Amino acid sequence: MNDTDRTYDVVVIGAGPVGENVAERTRAAGLSTVIVERELLGGECSYWACEPSKALLRPVLGRADALRVPGLRRAVDRPLDVAAVLAHRDDIVQHWRDDDQVEWLESVSVDLVRGHGRLDGPRQVVVSTPDGGTVRLSTRHDIAGVAGAFQYAKGYRGKARTLVDTDCGTVAGVTFVGPGVAELLHSATITVTSEVPIERLWHAVPAFPTISEVWLRLLESYRG
Ligand SMILES: Cc1cc2nc3c(=O)[nH]c(=O)nc-3n(C[C@H](O)[C@H](O)[C@H](O)COP(=O)(O)OP(=O)(O)OC[C@H]3O[C@@H](n4cnc5c(N)ncnc54)[C@H](O)[C@@H]3O)c2cc1C
16 A cells, blocks of 8 residues: 655646657656556557557458459458467557556656546546555646537537647647547547637638537637
């Protein structure tokens, strides 16, 4: 059992792709940063989603393509070697070990606390560690103001939320949950990566009753 208190400029809960990026950037900006992770550094993408799914799909798609190519069909006419495909998947996900990611985190001077983190008041995070202990983390900074909106169309049960960089007046991140959200991902990606100013976004969102109305609700909510 241990019970320690530490103070950082920034505490990031979750070491998925997003958390790792945030931590690397805040550290690069000179802010002391700690990541809290309850499972594996790298998150869903590295171990359960993007990477293993591509490792499993590639041989299936490659074989299907080859079967359609004249002259190749007989070469790939036998069933896939399932054991080899699964072994390749296991290699790709590094056998569900995150040693490389830990090494990377150290190389960018971001601290790591393993365990389940929860907010415990303004700028306070409490982490329950695997050994049954508790680590209390305090932060010195809020990164940005947050605006949120829910229930944007009749009968729709999805949720959306934006993270706005109030200094720059741009959207730093967006979360969409619910049916049909794939339609929103492209515009969200462009908005975030191109750092589109909020004021310009107002004019870019079509005002008709489609799923894209969620953007209007978010902007209205942000403006208050
Ligand atoms: C089958 C599949 C295939 C995909 N393929 C692709 C692809 O090819 N390309 C692509 O761009 N995207 C793909 N995605 C989507 C991609 O996996 C996600 O967009 C991405 O992982 C989201 O990153 P994240 O950091 O937001 O969350 P996550 O990757 O989910 O990471 C969140 C992390 O936070 C930790 N955590 C959560 N709560 C706490 C807490 N309270 N305390 C401590 N730790 C906590 C979790 O353990 C986890 O490690 C795929 C998804 C799936 C399901």
